[in-house]
């Protein structure tokens with residue numbers, strides 16, 4: 263379980279996260295929503311130990327390990343797998359190479375281990391692209407590869423920052439189905455999303471950020487019953 267308490271982060275003097283409280287229970291999928299620039303990526307970077315921003319106050323404990331202050335590779339070792347915003351796959355490496363360089367015998371999840379065959383099962387499209395280089399893939403394929411890479415580290419908590427960004431509607435539907443497969447397997451996930459429909463379809467619980475603060479926390483059903491909140495903070 264991930265427990266973030268009163269997290270304050272800064273870009274220099276700019277106070278970007280102003281006391282975030284958030285929990286990801288084991289086996290649950292928690293979504294973070296909010297308009298552009300409210301601090302979603304800043305929270306993910308703070309969690310993953312990727313400065314900037316710098317966490318100056320608060321705590322993020324994962325299975326009772328304090329993550330604040332740990333370098334990014336130690337946070338990965340603790341079981342956190344990150345799909346960063348903007349994908350960041352290796353463009354000159356093939357699909358297989360991208361996946362195998364990421365492989366790590368880390369924390370196993372449900373006794374199962376991620377390998378190439380299991381990635382092909384979840385993302386059949388990548389099977390046809392095994393020997394293509396990163397820069398030859400479509401946006402959707404790059405996103406699948408970025409998720410596959412994170413899975414190859416055998417995370418116990420998969421963190422995805424706007425995986426649907428730039429995807430055509432059909433691919434967003436596929437992504438939703440792939441996320442649901444991972445959820446059925448019991449993988450804990452933290453999902454930052456701009457696409458409300460996707461988030462509401464997969465999340466157990468939703469947090470909305472505004473100006474570096476949590477302004478709403480509830481179930482997707484409660485949020486859908488609250489059009490004022492959706493209008494005010496998500497512009498829908």
Ligand SMILES: Nc1ncnc2c1ncn2[C@@H]1O[C@H](COP(=O)(O)OP(=O)(O)O)[C@@H](O)[C@H]1O
Nearest residue numbers: 273278296297298299300301302303304305314
């Ligand atoms: N490297 C940076 N240096 C200074 N300010 C930044 C940096 N990255 C983001 N910001 C600012 O922090 C705020 C939150 O950004 P971000 O976390 O990327 O928002 P989101 O992911 O919700 O769109 C924005 O005002 C943004 O301009």
Ligand SMILES: [Mg+2]
Nearest residue numbers: 302303304347
């Ligand atoms: Mg962002």
